[in-house]
Amino acid sequence: xxxxxxxxxxxxxxxxxxxxxxxxxxxxxxxxxxxxxxxxxxxxxxxxxxxxxxxxxxxxxxxxxxxxxxxxxxxxxxxxxxxxxxxxxxxxxxxxxxxxxxxxxxxxxxxxxxxxxxxxxx
Amino acid sequence: xxxxxxxxxxxxxxxxxxxxxxxxxxxxxxxxxxxxxxxxxxxxxxxxxxxxxxxxxxxxxxxxxxxxxxxxxxxxxxxxxxxxxxxxxxxxxxxxxxxxxxxxxxx
Numbered sequence: 001x002x003x004x005x006x007x008x009x010x011x012x013x014x015x016x017x018x019x020x021x022x023x024x025x026x027x028x029x030x031x032x033x034x035x036x037x038x039x040x041x042x043x044x045x046x047x048x049x050x051x052x053x054x055x056x057x058x059x060x061x062x063x064x065x066x067x068x069x070x071x072x073x074x075x076x077x078x079x080x081x082x083x084x085x086x087x088x089x090x091x092x093x094x095x096x097x098x099x100x101x102x103x104x105x106x107x108x109x110x111x112x113x114x115x116x117x118x119x120x121x122x
Numbered sequence: 123x124x125x126x127x128x129x130x131x132x133x134x135x136x137x138x139x140x141x142x143x144x145x146x147x148x149x150x151x152x153x154x155x156x157x158x159x160x161x162x163x164x165x166x167x168x169x170x171x172x173x174x175x176x177x178x179x180x181x182x183x184x185x186x187x188x189x190x191x192x193x194x195x196x197x198x199x200x201x202x203x204x205x206x207x208x209x210x211x212x213x214x215x216x217x218x219x220x221x222x223x224x225x226x227x228x229x
Contacts (some may be wrong), residue, residue: 037166045158045166045209045220059216095165106213108156110177112165 002026002111004096009116016086020116022079022096030054030074033099035109036081038092048094049081052105059105064090086120093117124148124212128221134229139200143224145210147191154214157186157195160223161206169208170195200226 008020022034036048049070050059058070069082079096093115101107125148135141145155153173158166168177173188183198197204205228210221 044223045160045211047218047220050216050218061217100168100171106154106216106218108168108171108211108213109158109166110168112167114165 002098004098004111004113006094006096006113006116009094009118011119011121012086013122014087014120016120017082017084018086018118020081020083020094020096020118022081022113024077024079024096024098027098029072029077031102033102033105033107034072034079035097035099036070036079037095037097037109037112039095039115040089040092043092046092050099050105051079053102057105083118086118088120091118091120123217124151124215124219126210126212126219126221128208128210128224130224131222132225132227134227135200136229137200137202139229141197141200141204141226143195143208143210143226145193145195145221147193147212150191151212151214153188154212155186155188155193156211156213157184158209158211159204159206160209166209197226 003025005023035050051070067085071080095115096113097109098111099107100110127146155173157170160166170186174186187194207223207225
């Protein structure tokens with residue numbers, strides 16, 4: 001059974017940093033591109049970042065570029081999102097999601113984690 | 123960026139109704155279009171991809187179609203468990219973008 005479990009969310013002050021993790025199981029993690037998607041309270045879905053299976057290709061949303069870093073550890077079946085200089089508007093649930101097409105970094109997201117809540121407030 | 127515009131933003135329907143949700147792309151997305159269902163407090167679930175291909179395990183009452191840059195999600199016979207918010211997403215060109223969502227409520 002495919003499972004994605006996020007951790008590392010919490011309350012952080014504006015300007016602070018947070019590192020989210022996503023532990024993957026039930027599939028060959030190293031064969032799939034992975035993604036982060038966020039959802040602000042009561043709002044819609046917003047793609048945040050994507051990383052290819054071998055980390056050769058990385059993409060970020062313009063609104064967070066320069067403040068976030070996506071990475072992965074295929075040996076540990078883990079995905080990460082380092083978030084710096086956080087702002088109130090970054091408050092959201094952050095989901096990790098698997099890209100369904102192994103060969104294409106642009107693909108539907110077929111499995112999602114339960115999400116990690118990040119709250120940026122003083 | 124490709125903008126995805128869903129309509130309506132919300133709708134009220136009864137069990138047994140036929141429901142149609144539309145998603146319009148601001149430019150060609152080559153049928154690289156997915157639909158997701160999200161129930162309150164849970165992660166989104168992939169329903170369809172490539173505009174009309176049903177994800178494994180999704181009931182066949184869900185269907186999708188495409189006409190140019192317009193995409194449609196249809197629920198043929200609405201069931202109680204279908205009350206949720208639905209999102210379209212294009213994955214044709216980076217960055218992948220979502221529609222704003224359509225909330226299907228009980229009438």
